[in-house]
Amino acid sequence: MRLLETVARHEYGAPAKQLARETGLALPTTYHLLRTLVHEGYLHRDKGLFFLGEATERLSSSGAQQKRRTTVVEALAHWRDTLGAPVYYAVYREGEIEVLCVSDTPGNPAVEEWADFRETGHAHAIGQCLLSQLDEEARRDHLARYPVRPVTPYTVRDAHSLLRRLDRIRRMEPVIERQEYALGTVCAAIPITVGTTAATIALSLPVHQADRLLPAVHRLQEEMGRLLGSLTLSISI
Structure with missing residues (x-):
């Protein structure tokens, strides 16, 4: 959730290293979580930058x-x-x-x-x-x-x-x-x-x-x- 919130603050996307630094997570952990979130549709990756995916929009709508x-x-x-x-x-x-x-x-x-x-x-x-x-x-x-x-x-x-x-x-x-x-x-x-x-x-x-x-x-x-x-x-x- 902290990772998703951090990505949400970057309208134009952010790379994994920056997200790891801002969340205080270890870089290997960050990469693992990012891969999982991309696979589940909560994030999508474009040219090394991570953005919110469609699944987070559904989550927001449900909320x-x-x-x-x-x-x-x-x-x-x-x-x-x-x-x-x-x-x-x-x-x-x-x-x-x-x-x-x-x-x-x-x-x-x-x-x-x-x-x-x-x-x-x-x-x-x-x-x-x-x-x-x-x-x-x-x-x-x-x-x-x-x-x-x-x-x-x-x-x-x-x-x-x-x-x-x-x-x-x-x-x-x-x-x-x-x-x-x-x-x-x-x-x-x-x-x-x-x-x-x-x-x-x-x-x-x-x-x-x-x-x-x-x-x-x-x-x-x-x-x-x-x-x-x-x-x-x-x-x-």
């Missing part, structure tokens, strides 16, 4: 992605503790609903995924929020692949009713769902923009705490407004 993931996890944990409720981050990507991150505690557990979230988007606030951000063709395509079906007695009954409901949701308006996916649970999902990808931050509460749902949603919107200015939610986490 940046990991940093974004950590930022998202920390933000969700902050909102979870502020609201006293589990918080979810989900996106609609390549025709599928993906719950990418969930932050909960033993005292405030997340909703158990007893029916596949991808197949039951019509029944939960996360799915409804994501579908509401799609155009009509994309919505119909999703429902053709994942037909509306009863999940609980409160689930929307058919695709026509669901599409009408989605049409009535105003842009950037929170989506509220009460016991449509899981009996005893109420949920809310807030749409967010991640490039051209539909995404959402959601929370859930036990039904006996339903009176907390709207105040919690408003608080979450305020918290998101403060943090999203400096927070990049990665769709690839």
